[in-house]
Amino acid sequence: MGVLRDHPELALFLCLSAGYLLGKLRVGPITLGGICGTLIVALLLGAWTKVVISDDVKTIFFAIFIFSLGYLAGPQFFANLNRKSLRFFTLCLIEVVCVVGIALGLAKAFDLDVGTAAGILAGAATESAVVGTATEAIGKLSDLTQQQITEYQGHVATAYTVCYLFGLVTIVIYTSQIMPMLLRINLRDASRALWEKMRGSGGGLEPDEREALPGMVGRTFLVTLADGATVSQVERQNGSRVTVEAVKRGTKVLTPPPPDFELTLSDLVLMVGRRSNIIDAGRHVGPETPAIPGLDTPLATTQVSLTDKAAAGKSIDTLTKEHPEFSSGGVYVTDVLRNEQHLPATPETVVQRGDVLTLVGARSGLGKLAAKVGATVKNDATDFIYLGLGIVCGSLIGQISVKFGGVPMSLGTGGGCLVSGLLFGWFRSRTQTFGAFPPQAATTLKDMGLAIFIACTGLVSGPQAWPLLKEYGALLPFAGIAMVLVPATISLIVGRKLLNIEKPLLIGAIAGQQCSTPAITSVTQVAQSSVPMLGYTITYTLSNFLLPLTGPLLVGVLGA
Incomplete structure (x- = not known):
């Protein structure tokens, strides 16, 4: 115990390894996940060892996490700000209004402190980012002593842990098992029917799968x-x-x-x-012949970001007809990547500016065509100039304070970095020729940043955990269940009766408004299809932006 107290880095990474191991335990379709597992281990270890971690460590890693989150979501977030996605945006607003309203109601009814109320909101909404934004906002309340700030920040982590467990179980069971029964559908059959209606073909491939019959082929023939x-x-x-x-x-x-x-x-x-x-x-x-030695010719592959404004909104078939370089150079579009989503490269597929087209053909033809329709994608190494500038801008945005009704409100470092991440990620997607932040690198920094922030929070909050559980033990599970059922049920009714969202998409969208990856994983397993993901990605992106902002909002209102 003395070794851990003298070397907090040991305690920190012990929480990560043990927490992610705990998070792998599965009960039916339920797994805790690495973040919740890390927080549980950190709370227990913090209560036992009383390890001290600098607040600067939390701030730095939370800034990295929240910027990476925004960067990854930015292109899709702005792409979804259109009339077609407005109905999904309504579901996210229902989620935000409900969780903030319920948290405020519970705080008033049970005289909860600001930390417990914020932790209930973060846990029941299963949104880990709220822990960071709310914790940071509590630290800026001017009428609290340092001891109160530490105590309330500890309450955020404890209340989050308990509510998260019950909220997670509720949203997984509700979306994957109960909602299909309420909608009177077989989720598997409904998803297959909707996919055939939308695409006219089967589902997509898993990451470790390849097409048995690839669309692009080369064949040799004997001239007769x-x-x-x-x-x-x-x-x-x-x-x-x-x-x-x-x-x-x-x-x-x-x-x-x-x-x-x-x-x-x-x-x-x-x-x-x-x-x-x-x-x-x-x-x-x-007649076709077997492969002929010496007759084969290599074909090059390149990814091109579509920057030509004249090409936006046109089908691949129209694009190939307008650019004779496709036929004369023997160049073919084999894949369309839009906001990390792969679209079928059929002649009818409509491309948009910022789409990444995979072109296959002779190297000479590729070079000429790429220069006409866009620019070659550069995504092989992280551009730390762009990354560092983005976090700096986010930190500066977070320092801006505006008063609403006498209540000072600011985004804080977390909210500011989220906004800058969205903007920087979207701006990068416009051309993809600068500011590279490969998805694998961004995902690693996002996961590691959040895990270390959660571990730091748990280690510091451990001593306050048991007293809070004794005081509000029965309230926390109730809050975790209620704050899932209320917005999800309202969204289910509104989505079908008023917005007329297709049933498989609606179930996925409700999992997304809750930002619950375990829920959508369970839903897609039941559906045996990725169709519900089409609704999930829209609301998940929007809620990932809106829910973290509820932390400072709730703290500002209660703190006033």
């Missing part, structure tokens, strides 16, 4: 039917949707052959394109 036709005639015969990449005549190989090159009997032709188009083209050329 196309005798006397030129290369350009063969390509035009299929609407320029295939390209002749190489021709082998005897021992001579032409790569690529000129457009006016005339094919003769027994030539071997390598054609590249989408499978359906290649099959059609083969009917006009001759």
Whole structure:
């Protein structure tokens, strides 16, 4: 115990390792998760050892976490600020109004201190970021002594832990098991039907899966039917949707052959394109042959951010017709990435500015086309200039204080970094040629920043945990359940009766308004489909911005 007290870094990383181990324990569809597990271990270890952690450590890592969170959510957040997504925004407003209203009501009815009320809000809403924004806001209340500030900040962590456990179990069971029964649907069948209606095809692939029949293929054919036709005639015969990449005549190989090159009997032709188009083209050329040594030609792959304003809002088919470089250079769009979501690269897919297109084709053709429609994506290493500047701007935004009805309100470092993260992430997505912050790196910093902040909070708050549990033991579980059921039920009714949201999307959206990853995981397992994720991503992004701001709001109102 003395070693941990003298070396707080040991206690800190012990909380992380033991907490994430505890978070892996599963009871049915329920897992605590690493963050809640870390907080439980930190509270117990803090009560036993009374380890002292500098507040600066918490502030720094929380700033890293909240900026990374905003950076990842920024592109999708601003993309969802449109009329089509307005109905999902309504669900997030229901969540915010309900949890703040219930927290204020409980605080008045049971004479709760500001820390306990904020912890109830954070835990019942299962939003860990509220712990940070509320804790920071409590530290800025001018009419509290330092002892009271420490005590109330400890209450935030304890109340959060208890309410989180009950809130987590409630939202998982409610969305995955009870809501389908209330809506009178089989979630699996409804999700499949909606997916077929929206896409006309099956679901997506898991991260470790690959297509057994990839859309983009190369095939070799023996010329029997196309005798006397030129290369350009063969390509035009299929609407320029295939390209002749190489021709082998005897021992001579032409790569690529000129457009006016005339094919003769027994030539071997390598054609590249989408499978359906290649099959059609083969009917006009001759029988398919096995791969021919020496006839294969390498194709390059590059990711291009679409920056051409004239291309925005057009289908891939229209784009390829307007840019002859696609057909002449043998370049194909094989994937469309929009806000970290992969879209099918079909001819009917409409692209938007900021989309990342994966282009495959000859290297010379790729370079010319990429320069016309956008810019090559640079996302191989973190741009620490951009990252550091973003956190600096966020910290400065957080220092701005505005009075509402005599109550001083400020975003604090957490809220300010969240706003700057959203803006910096969105601005980066416009071109993707600067400010690189790879998703894997951003996710690692986000998770590590929050985990260390939670561990620091738990270690400091441990001594205040038991007295609070003795005083409000029965209230905390009740609050955790009520603050999930009330907004979720209202959203369920409003979503169906007034907003007419499709049932699988509505269930996913309610999990998203609660920012509950375990809930959407359970929902998609029941649905055996990723369709509910389409509703989840919209509300999750919006709630990730709105809910952290409820911490300073609640503290400001109660503190006044």
